[in-house]
Every structure is written in C-alpha cells, then in structure tokens.
Amino acid sequence: MQKHNVVIGIDIGGTTTSFGFVDRSGALLCEETLATQGTQPAYTLVSRLHDSIGKLRLTLPPAASIAGIGIGAPNANYLRGTVEHPVNLNWGASVNLAELFRQQFNLPVAVTNDANAAAIGEMLFGGARGMKHVIVITLGTGLGSGIIANGELLYGADGFAGELGHTTVDPEGRRCACGKRGCLETYVSATGLCRTLTELLELSPDPSLLRESAISRLTSKQIYEAACLGDTYALAAFDATARTLGMKLADAVAHTNPEAIFLSGGVAAAGDLLIIPTRRYMEEFLFTPYKGKVQLLRSELPEGSGAILGAAALAWNEVDTKTNATHP
C-alpha cells in the first residue's frame, strides 16, 4: 500500500467550482462540481467544499491517502496564498485562501492562478513533460500565461510573473478592463476575437455569415464555425488574431527563450485555424537566433478537466518541493 497517493485539485471559477482526486500519473479518479456562489464569503465555499470532498472521498478505495490540495483561482497569488481583488467574486480586497483551506483540511495547500496551474499541469502531465523552459498561454475570456524556467514555474518578486495578457500591443489601442489601453488580451482572447470581427464588419458592407448576429450575441465559437465554412470575415479575424499573438509570442521568446509554447483554453480549441498562422507570424517576428527553434503546440491536457489537473499538478509540485526542500 502506497502512502499519500492522491491529491485534491480544485478549480474555482466565477460561476462553478470543479474538484477531483488526481493520482501521481495525472489520472483524474473522480470529479464533482458545485456552484461557487460568489456573493457568499470565501470561507463558506471552503466549508461547502469540505463537505462535498468528504462525500467524494467515499468513492475512493479505503487505502487512498491524500497528500495535499492544489487550487487554481482567479487573481490568486501563489507567494501569499491569497486571492486579490477578484472581479467575479464578492471576497473583498484580499482573502488568504490557502490559510482557509489549511485550517479546514489540515493538509499542505498551494494556491495559484489558473494559467500558472495550467503551466504546471502541462509540465507534469501534458505535452511539456521533460521540458525545462516553456510558456503556456490560456485563451479564454481573457489571456492568461504561465512561464516555466529551469523546470520551475516563474513567480517573480511578487508572485505575479506571467501576465502576458496585459502587455501592450498598441498604446493607443483598445480599452482593457484593467484600465490600460491596447493590452494583448483585448486582441487575443474570445472577447478580442469578437471585437476584431465586429471592427472588420464595420469596415465593409460585404456579406458575411456573422452579420446577422447582433454584436452582443456574437461568440468566438460562432466565428470559428463561420471560418470553417469559409466566411471571409471570420477567416480575417483569425488571421489578425494570429498575427498579434505571433508578434507578442516572439517578444515572449526574447524574454525567457522557451523551447516550446503551448496554447490551451477555449479559443485554442480552434486548433489549426489559429495555430498554423500564429506559428507562421511568430517565426516572422522572431529574432534570428530563435528562428526555427521554438515549437508552438496545442495543450495536451483534456479541455474540460485541464484546470483540475493543473491544480492537482500544483499540489504534487508543492508536496515534492516541500519534501525536497529546494523551494525558496
């Protein structure tokens, strides 16, 4: 019998919280969801999770032993274990989520943001296994990123390394929810893709499958489907997105020189439609010493359960680094 053979991975979203037990190999043994109820205080969610996880545990073999808990959450800071100023949760300026979980579960706890969890997940369980220098980009409503350098997630001085979504594409560009102008995520994300398509439609009266859709109803999935049917505007929107992403990924390479960049999240599900042109633009913008040396790949973590696996990977990483005492 093996001791400590599973961890709990938790993905806290604005609406839904998913959780499950994950073993050493990254197998998701069982999973469950509950409503986040973001208007309630954080400790209410932690308490409800304690109950639900207790029930889910009964489905595991009796010999199973839990090594730790990993949590991916919006606006989470790994160094402090906090969630700070979350947009869709009524948790105030700062909640020490790691401490709440530690008190409730009495287990090692690690908290980080979704994109960092995705990066650790890719390194431990996904396509980045064996790689030491990697960037993972999550393309959903916004653009998140996690940077692996020398085989470890880069947290930086303040726990906020890897916020490529808020690098500047155009200082006079689109207004971002963060208050700045021209941030990468206003161009490259589900929202950014819709904004690009809307702009393109406004520039010309030519027919498009998407012209009927009211701007407010337009989704990135509709644009993807229209692109698959050959719609000129949808294809142009993907091309513009790929160019901006390719340019900024080339910048990212000039910072940390990864061997591979992985795209994950909803928009990355567009697959070749996005990855092939992004790869071409990235190569075009790469500084000569990097050309032909950086792979652009799609995440190998399964779409739905990727975030739980990422959070579980964070827990395993925490357990391992605490055991080896090599972590700062």
Add this chain to the structure above:
Amino acid sequence: MQKHNVVIGIDIGGTTTSFGFVDRSGALLCEETLATQGTQPAYTLVSRLHDSIGKLRLTLPPAASIAGIGIGAPNANYLRGTVEHPVNLNWGASVNLAELFRQQFNLPVAVTNDANAAAIGEMLFGGARGMKHVIVITLGTGLGSGIIANGELLYGADGFAGELGHTTVDPEGRRCACGKRGCLETYVSATGLCRTLTELLELSPDPSLLRESAISRLTSKQIYEAACLGDTYALAAFDATARTLGMKLADAVAHTNPEAIFLSGGVAAAGDLLIIPTRRYMEEFLFTPYKGKVQLLRSELPEGSGAILGAAALAWNEVDTKTNATHP
C-alpha cells in the same frame, strides 16, 4: 593564506579587449587593455591574452591564486561557450571561445554576452546585491538585457534568454540591423536616440542647437548636452525614448515580475534626464498589480570597468555553482 582568491575578468569588444584581476568583493586589483585585432582568428587573441595576463599577474602578491576566468563577448552563448556570427569580429559562424581559453589557461571558464555579464555583475557587486528578481538593461549602440530570476541568470532553452532589444515596438516601424522592423533597440539606444532626434528635426523647421550637426555626425552625447541646455528637440527625443522604454519595461515586468530594473551603459549616463521620465511612463503602462512595486535604478557598477567586473562576476558565479553543483 586564502586559496583561489582572484578571478580574471575579460571584456572582448570589437576594437579593444579589457581584462583585469578581481577579488571576491568585486575589487578590480589591476587592469590592462589590448587591441582586439578582430581580423585575426580567435585563438590569436586568446594566445596574446595569455601572454598579457601572465605579465599582469606579476603585479599581484605571490600568494594570489586564480579561481577561474569570465569572459563577456559579443554574440556569446553561455550554454555552448561559443561566439556566434559576431558582427565586428572575423571569427566565422561559430567559435568555441570557452574551449580555447580552457586549453590555454587550464582554469574553469565561463563565456556570456555583455548584458548577461552586466546583470550578474549588478547582482554580485552592484545595486542588485541581495535581490533575486532583476532585469539589467545596457544602453549603448544597441540595447542589451540580462534577466535574473530566482537569483540566477536566465539562459533559457538555447542560451539566448534576455534579448529585449529585439522585441517589437512597431511591426511597421524602423528597420533594424537584425533584419526585422520596429525592434526596441532601433528606438532606445544611442543610435535610436539619434534617429528619433533626426525625425523630430525633419518634422519642424524650428531652431535647434542640433540642426547644424550633420546627421552622420550626431551623437547621443551631443543630444544629452543640448538637452541639458534646454534644447526642445533634444528634450523631446529623450521624452520619446523614455516613453518607448517605459512601455517595453512594463511589458518586461509582466513577463518576469522583477523587484528592480537597472539601466547601465553609455545612454544610461544621461541619468535623471532619462530615468525620471522612463519611471513615470513605466508606471503608466504597468498592469495594476505591479504599480508602485518595481524600482527603476541606475547601475551601481562603475561605467568604465563595469564590463570587466561583470565578466569577473560571471567567473565567480561559475566557480560557486560548480562547487555547489546546483547549476543544471
């Protein structure tokens, strides 16, 4: 008597090669220069350095013992110990400089590019002592950079991490010597400053202290002196440079989240004229979680001998990491 109490620091430039003995504390005990003679093969320079260093060693106390050699060189790759495609040296596509030095001196050798050496120098002997997350920007003819993450220089997958000079400011912008368009160093560097001033003069007929200077003769030092005398164009050129640098430094923070950024090199000698507006623009472009948390400072390494000290720091770093066997 202490064993291995000095290292040799060597700064290979296109025209001049400087070298000296440096102790643990970063004190430059003695230094010397010789002509690089870049038309000759690399081994000729290594052999001439061996002779000159042998002579310089006679000025040290007999008890002095050399721990290793650090070399800063253009287009140098730390991971491979090579100099690749140097622009101003007739050394061919790739020379294994580390191996040449090892054969000639029989000592531990580390080779890296100037900006990486400057970053390690700042961390071991300069203003970044005690810091773990730092970016050092060298502003000379071009723009070099070295990134410290978790207390170690970031080399990346291929030894070329930290080439911020070739991140893109404007994809339709100025042509760069690297073959791309709109690279940061075409705007922010001695050359970039001169190009900005020339463009500003062309846009308006108003008088300027610098209008007389032929474009080919214009230097960043002249622009600095004119700015100190209140010349509108010179001040505007510094302001434009500061804005572009501030914007790209804010991007750099969103990658590696350093606690401080240091500016060194010739253009950084402009001091407050550059640093004060750059700090203001950087703050403006910073993503909210970073605001007010990243220091922008001038290098504390002495201007003339900074590169030797940086190379020496690289040597000490090499000796220490080899001793502790923590380096990959």
